[in-house]
Amino acid sequence: MEEYISISTLNDFIFCPYSIYLHNVYMGAEEELVHATPQTQGKAAHTAIDEKTYSSRKDEITSLSVYSNELGIIGKIDLYKGKEKLLIERKYQLKTIYQGQLYQLWAQYFCMKEMGYEIEKLAFYAISTNTSYPIAIPTEENKTELRSFILRFKHFDPAQALQVNINKCIHCIYCNLCDKTDTENVYT
Ligand code: SF4
Helix, strand or coil, rough: CCEEEEEEHHHHHCCCCCHHHHHHHHCCCCCHHHHCCHHHHHHHHHHHHHHHCCCCCCCCCCCCCCCCCCCCCEEECCECCCCCCCCEEECCCCCCCHHHHHHHHHHHHHHHHHCCCCCCCCCECCCCCCCEEECCCCCCHHHHHHHHHHHHHHHCCCCCCCCCCHHHHCCCHHHCCCCCCCCCCCCC
């Protein structure tokens, strides 16, 4: 049976494939041990969504589980505003929109389209600055790009040499637990 890939894992993979291994190893560990500041803030940002307390508007759907049989992915959306046909992904802070975050939103979009939802607009929303960042609806070309990225994920060989990028490591929440680097992250 075909295994479905979690949409959030795609973002981790693009950041550093080894972080997926560490995420799985420390998944059951105490939160304070693993969670660095950005993740704690991000988690708090999602609490209202995850507990479905964000909105009582009937046309708004929060924390909906989504999937795509075509792409072989599953995940959860943050917020869908039915009246506006708008899909939103909230982040606590958003200085730059990284490719992995974009792939996450594209993946959510293609899942929802396959499930029959109408979406005309996409956006990221930064809670810390109360700012919306509209994102273009992905094209067929973007879908092909996403599909080949998913294939790269599926065929990744963990035994291959890891390209350690210190600039990423210092912003990695697993940095202090990672055996690939001696550096410390900026959150300690
Ligand atoms: S500390 Fe560096 S090598 Fe280790 S998981 Fe994070 S980004 Fe990857």
